[in-house]
Amino acid sequence: MTFSIIQKSQLEGADRIDAEYYQPEYLLISELLRRQKTQILKNLSNFIKKGIFDLSPDNYRSSGIPFIRTTSIKDPLLDLEEIVFLEAGTHQKNHSTSLQSGDLVFTKIGANIGDLSLLPSDFYEYNFSQNVAGVSVNKKAINFHYLFTYLLSKYGRKQIERRQMISGQGKLELEDLRNLQIVIPSLVFEREIESLIVESQRTKQLSIELYQNAEHLLLEKLGLKDFQTPQDLSYIVNYSDTKKVERVDADYFQPKYEFLVNKLGKKKELFKFAERINTSFKIEPDKEYNYIEIGDVNVGTGEVVFNKVVGKELPANAKIKICGGELIISKVRPTRGAIAIIPDEFNKDFVVSGAFSVFNLASPAKEFLQVVLRSLIGKLQMERPTTGTSYPTITDQDMENLWIPSVKVETQQKIADLVRKSHGARKKSKELLEEAKRKVEEMIEKGGD
Known part of the structure; x- marks a missing residue:
């Protein structure tokens, strides 16, 4: 049992008599800062x-x-x-x-x-x-x-x-x-920390630019770099087309969707490109799992984090086990671009939400596919099934039927190399930030610089 004995004179105002406020860890930090x-x-x-x-x-x-x-x-x-x-x-x-x-x-x-x-x-x-x-x-x-x-x-x-x-x-x-x-601290120490943060920001910006270069290379190879969708005010749809997809809402049949698909040239459906993982497993109620949900994917960078959750507290749809290296794609608000490659080190007791479609494929295909789906090619196709709904979601089948352009392996490799360099720069940026934090903490623990 951990406890603190507090003198009345130590209470920080009449409104702070809750025990949590006086935990030993907080008191130690308070005493260290006081000096x-x-x-x-x-x-x-x-x-x-x-x-x-x-x-x-x-x-x-x-x-x-x-x-x-x-x-x-x-x-x-x-x-x-x-x-x-x-x-x-x-x-x-x-x-x-x-x-x-x-x-x-x-x-x-x-x-x-x-x-x-x-x-x-x-x-x-x-x-x-x-x-x-x-x-x-x-x-x-x-x-x-x-x-x-x-x-x-x-x-x-x-x-x-x-x-x-x-x-x-x-x-x-x-x-x-x-x-x-x-x-x-001293001005010298402040400047030392500044140099680390500035370098962290620079490296993060490099990461962004490398990823943008990967997407630009893809669109350039497909002739879509300056792609503009047509803004037709009216269009005609055959009744047979509505029966085929069981949709009659006008938004679904906007010409821009077919216009994009036709621009892709040679292509194939996603299910022919990658294998979707569809295996659930039994959750042990008292075991701790590393859980990934939709909000854990950074839509700006494609980074993914996780939370530790005991099995009995996992949501009902936490059902897909991953072993590292998979590509996960959000089926909820899919055009936001919550699409990530699971780091290889995420390989023990990791579970993702059933709100993801999860695919297993090797490099350079997975990096290539991530860039395709986060680009206008993927977003516009994922937008189509969500039209006419108040809460935009798509199904695993919708995901598997997305058209993926056929691109030479050499180009896929160049795109994958840029994506990996982007991930490396992002990792370096975070390491520099952690180094700066560590230096600040060490300075305080030594009693100053």
Whole structure:
């Protein structure tokens, strides 16, 4: 049994008498920070506030001022793949919540409370939603690269975890953020951390560019680099065609779908290209499994993570066992591009949701197929079966019937090489970030730099 004995004088205010707040781990961290030169986050910031209240999605645009929502805060080095934008006018009306590159955003509410991202230099200005806490960093008071890394380290995360107010869904109070203790190191140490974060950002950008090169190579070889779908206002469909697919909704028969398929030239269905895994297995109720669900696939990068879940707590559709190297494709909202190659090291007690179609195939075919399906070739074909429905899903059969262009093995290999280099650069970026966090933690544990 682990317990703490707390003197009345140690209680941090009358509203904090809950035992969880005084766990030994938190007390040790608090004592370690007390011995160091610190400032509260409020004193290192221009402001800490929540974002625009109750902004309708009708205001979202495909370009303009980036608008940060909780769905964007998955990677500490913010992913811009699924970002939405605001018009300049909407942004100006809400200029009090304007942030700049180098500022920080936290998930304030929901399942991933306390998640943190650094706003990149891709854009100068940003804005953010009401479920996000924004920190406008006083860049004259502290190096924002160091501050970001410190808050990602266990000494930042554990403070956030400790201060998190549990009530229903759970939320992170702004006052809790303002009172976070920040260890102030030397300028030399701040610059050392900055160099690691800058290199991590550069390597991540390289990863993005390598993947884009793979997709560009594919589209160029197929003559689809500047592909535009026809915007027909009217079209005629034979009754026999509607009977064949048992669909009569106009959206399904939009000419753009057949136009794309015809542009692919020589092709074959996915089921002739790869074998789908369709074997479920018996879950042991008391065994711990590594579970992958739809939200664990990063649609911007194709990265996949997992959660440890005891068998009896797994969802009913957690039924497909994987051994590493498989290609998984989301059947739910498929056009988002939640398509990933399972890392080879994910080979022990791994289970994926039945909301994925899972295929087993070797390189370079699996990397090639990932690029095809995440490109307009796959997304447009996966869009077609979901038309006319309020909750877009497709079936395993829909997936197996997707048309895959026939491309020379040499080209497939070039695409696969670019994808693997992209994955390697992404891994390196994460390693640099972890190195920066480790250095911050070691500095604090030594009592300063």
